[in-house]
Amino acid sequence: MYSNKVIDHFENPRNVGTIDHPDGIGKQGNPVCGDVMEIAIKVNDNIIEEGKFRTFGCCAAIATSSMVTEMVKGKTLDEAEQISKQAVADALDGLPPAKMHC
Numbered sequence: 001m002y003s004n005k006v007i008d009h010f011e012n013p014r015n016v017g018t019i020d021h022p023d024g025i026g027k028q029g030n031p032v033c034g035d036v037m038e039i040a041i042k043v044n045d046n047i048i049e050e051g052k053f054r055t056f057g058c059c060a061a062i063a064t065s066s067m068v069t070e071m072v073k074g075k076t077l078d079e080a081e082q083i084s085k086q087a088v089a090d091a092l093d094g095l096p097p098a099k100m101h102c
């Protein structure tokens with residue numbers, strides 16, 4: 001069901017935690033499943049230097065949080081905004097259709 005990459009990011013999530021004095025923070029909850037995700041970023045000169053997350057959720061929610069915090073590193077804010085959920089899923093070698101919302 002899950003790719004090896006999803007399982008790896010679920011079992012060894014990258015960038016878990018919080019950032020002191022973050023430059024941006026986003027929280028999103030899914031009222032259907034009850035999962036909650038918080039992502040913080042540190043930005044310097046319009047470049048995202050660091051992303052950290054705390055996710056209370058399913059395997060896919062944790063894996064996507066981990067992957068997206070890796071993907072945004074070194075990107076400008078505009079570039080990071082262009083990252084689609086499909087791009088995150090592709091970077092994880094795919095997600096089951098029922099887990100794309102995660």
Ligand code: FES
Nearest residue numbers: 033035058061102
């Ligand atoms: Fe709710 Fe995955 S985020 S089931």
